[in-house]
Amino acid sequence: MRTLHAASLLRLTLDDEPRPGHAVLVTGDRVEAVAPLEELTGAYPEVRVRRWAGTLGPALVHDGPLPPAPTPRERVHALFRLGAAAVLADHVTDPALRAAAARNDVAVLPAARPPALVVGGRADVAVFGADGTCLATVVAGRLVHRRA
Template identity: 80%
Template sequence: MRTIHAATLLRRALDAEPAAGQAVLVSGDRVEAVAPLDELTEAYPGVRVRRWAGTLGPALVHDGPLPPAPTPRERVHALFLLGAAAVLAAYVTDPELRAAAGRGGVAVLDRARPPALVPAGRADLAVFGDDGSCLATVVAGRLVHRRA
């Protein structure tokens, strides 16, 4: 199923300047396209469009121990609240925590990589408000966190 994610601003990489009028087309767990919103809605009529207030961009790679929580599942969910969709393998050595990360779709990386929105790349997206708080997180094309 395809979904277009659009926000007030879109940033293709964490260090890129945000641009208005852009959107991301997600198909399954992959980014299909990053293009102007009007081009995507014209090319894909009837596709669900999720509109977000804030700045849409790549989800973060969490570079440290997972936040404390009572259960491994809750520790993984705490990553989503931060806008992260990946974690370094060095911080998920506990088998239960690694299993929870796998069930949640979190990418476990051997080394950090700069996140970016690129066609054919994994659809890991996050929306951040003006205050820096995470408003929504999409992991491998699935909406896993949305702030009410």
């Protein structure tokens, strides 16, 4: 299923200039296109559109220990509330925590890499408010966090 994620502004990388009126087309767990919203809705008139307040961009790579929580599952979900979709392998050495990360499609990376939205790449997307608060997180094309 295709989903179009749109916000007032879009960044392809964390330090990219924000692009007004752009959106990300996600098919399955991949980014299919990044283009102006009007162009994508014209090309895919039946696509489901999720409109977000804030700035849409790549989900973060968490480069420290996972936030504390009572269970491994809750620790992983705490990442999603931060806008992260990836973590460094050094911080998920506990088998239960690694299993929870795998069940939730968290990318476990051997080394840090700058997050980016890339056509054909994994659909890890986050939306951040003006104050830096994560409003929504999409991991491998699946909405896993939405601020109420």
